[in-house]
Amino acid sequence: MNNNNMPNQTTPKKPPHTSNDESVVVSELTYAPNVVPFKIRLRNITLSVALLIYGTFGVVTDNFVIPGKHTVVTLYGYPAWIMYGALLCLVANLTAEIIDHYDIRNNEGSFKKFEAFTRKTGCTLFILALILYVVKHDQDYVCEDSAILKTTSEKIGLTAVAYNRYCALHNPLNAIEPLLQVAMIPSTYTMPVKFIVAVNMNQTDIVRMYWNDAKLTLEYRPRQDKKGMNTLPSVKSRSPVPVELIDVSSNPVVQETRHDKAAQKP
Secondary structure (H helix, E strand, C coil), rough: CCHHHHHCCCCCCCHHHHHHHHHHHHHHHHCCCCCCCHHHHHHHHHHHHHHHHHHHHHHHCCCCEEEEECEEEECCCCCHHHHHHHHHHHHHHHHHHHHHHCCCCHHHHHHHHHHHHHHHHHHHHHHHHHHHHHHHHHHHEEEEEEEEEEEEECCCCEEEEEEEEEEECCCCCCCCCCCCEEEEECCCCCCCCCCCEEEEECCEEEEEEEEECCCEECCCCEEECCCEHHHHHHHCCCCCCCCEECCCCCCCCCCCHHHHHHHHHH
């Protein structure tokens, strides 16, 4: 057989051998680390430092203030510490972006997972802190009464007590403005005791309080409220005795309550 008639056979070429180390080098050469603009890095650093100072001051003073659009929420106790944990998650999220800028390793997936974890954890702690704030607010809202005037009617056996009611969160002395009220109690009892609120004095000051037979007379002077309007006292319908209200200011306001009218009927 003539070998010249045989078809030419070419030996297949083997692909060049590439070691694992070489593949890593190639991937590292093609990887471009994240570049965070300087303004964003500066913003994140400034926010992180400011939030840490603000949150630490809030938990140390037990007065963690969360500003809102129309009002503020003041946290204290364990809700404040939980909110501080949410704030730390936010700081960690901001810091991770800065660290990612300086980390040239190809580990973007780890940073994304960390950012997602801190974001979810922070939102959970934030909502939990607000829920516990509402619960603790109801538990710790306390009131304290301070009597300023008393007058007793031996005829009907009742004592009228004018007092300031201070109500605030976990400390009545934090009340911005007390409520001036008049209550009726049996003459043999003393405050504090369960009583019937007879009059809300609102934005007025009591000048004199005395009994006129079986009727309680209150001489008062209105004061201007924050909106520049006079708010007059009001007699409760459950008052056990008639109440007469007399304005002794320079421009007296004629006021006659429903209870007074009912008392005047024969």
